[in-house]
Amino acid sequence: MEAVRIVTGTAVPLDRSDVDTDQIIPSDWLKQVERTGFGKGLFSEWRDDRDFVMNQPEHAGATILIAGPNFGTGSSREHAVWALMDYGFRAVVSPRFGDIFRNNCTKTGLLPVQVDERTGRALLDAVAADPGLEITIDVERRTLSAPAAGIEAVFPLDPFTQHRLLEGLDDIGLTMQHSDAIEVHEKERAAWLPKVETPAR
């Protein structure tokens, strides 16, 4: 994962609640065995509609997606995060995220920025009124600001995840530093816990 410190740019206002991961990347796209190339599938059913907000030229090049509450619910597909990033988004703003989606974001380097519903509404309205509105998200300070619209908010981010994002750290490598503790746990596991037969390699 690459380090993420500051995201600055314009935004797309996706004024809908309950945008689930089936909408973000429909299941047709999940047959790929690679991690790349999912940007084309992003919101593919909605993008066929010329009036869909992402198709508006004034939102071209946006790096921040602002959505209504309950964004990224449903299926665990990390392909949703890969699609958002492949398309060019670096941060997603919503009053509430699906738990698995949120985890997938922080493992991949897409910033999930949770704001209260009032701020979320204000941002959607401000960007609809001024598509060129510049928004800055600062991981170190955990703030989102859009000075021209008078919006300033603090968002939650636990210190561990913040540290990983700022340093671009590989989670697996971090865990492997604790392999002694894992071994100790493994020795103490109850004998009746299930183990499966493994085929010869």
Next chain:
Amino acid sequence: MSKLRTLSDKVWDRHVVRSAEDEPDLLYVDMHLVHEVTSPQAFDGLRMAGRTVRRPDLTIATMDHNVPTTTIDVADPISAKQMEVLAANCREFGIELFAVGDPDQGIVHIIGPELGLSQPGTTIVCGDSHTSTHGAFGALAFGIGTSEVEHVLATQTLPQPRPRTMAVNVENVLSDGVTAKDLVLAIIGLIGTGGGMGHVIEYRGEGIRALSMEGRMTVCNMSIEAGAKAGMVAPDDATFAYLEGRRYAPKGPRWAAAVEEWKSLATDPGAAFDKEVSLDASAVTPYVSWGTNPAQVVPIGDVVPDPESFDQPSAREAAERALAYMGLTAGTPLREVGVDTVFIGSCTNARIEDLRAAAAVLEGRRVDPSVRALVVPGSGRVKAQAEKEGLDQVFSAAGFEWRNPGCSMCLAMNPDKLAPGERAASTSNRNFEGRQGRGGRTHLVSPAVAAATAVAGHFAAPGDLS
């Protein structure tokens, strides 16, 4: 005296490998379930970093999401490739695989319990959100993304913040003809799609204790539709009776030791939850979803709701958009809404008990000629058992297509799809836009309602049929 703990706290505590201030706990994973769609990039990641699978003996794989259900030959080359890649990865890393054609192949959340792998007090993860199903056994089971799949393959652990706890108290018992599916739809309708976010739900009370293991699995399965991280039910005699003698259940003296342990898992009397809600099971009737998220549900006797009846502006807009997508008019009685397709299947409702309930309704009846109806058993074992009981004959005689196990029309990755504008009564778990095929319109129902609807040609409860 240690402090009073809930079921999920107890399971959590015994799996913490390491905890440190300002860091998530490092949690040990007892069983990791793998399928073809969310794993290829994880195995690639291992290879690129030169890592191995730490515990292949705590890992199993199956093919379910995009397998065809009419033949065992995969016509779609991209799906075929995904399955080949899983088989190759399992060979390379030494993982047991239940491939298409294996008698134990099936939907990952159906075969785990069947094999006796889903045990009380264990931690279970899978790159699939409906992993919550296994919580019916008193396991802490949750869905993860592909990066986390890679993490578990490499380390058999996951860094996880301790979730909050929520109790859903189900008072009294369900009436005759009302099922676990109706109950869970009623619960989601009550607490909403965000109602469980950040929480592990424990389903408690008389109404839950009275459910079979199959019914408990159906309830826990849809916890994710309420946004919850997991759903759990404390293990009891029904749990032990289900598990005893299964392939990977403890045997001999180990069985007694395990049961002893399992009995100590129940939430301590008086332990506090972060959130609690209650619901009267005796008031629940068959439910039908009318919208495009699983909280948009009503009892089958109701009408399609008026968007104006919602207080919140966001709920009103969501309802308006849902009605437009679903092609429904506010005020229409659900019983007057006709369907084109009936799908009985998925990890929510494709266990033997579900097929029995549907077959009981179909016995001696015919599917309405305007309706396409298919039944997709959840696993090879379910299919074999149903055939032994002659249920396949009942379904076929009624006009249902009898298929091979897989996820099928639950997510439309294989050829089983709705056409644009087609309306389905489905026993699956998600009524999202396009979930069952682009432009398809999904209504979530129980297997008994699905069967009655197939016969009537419009939404119907079994009691409506003459």
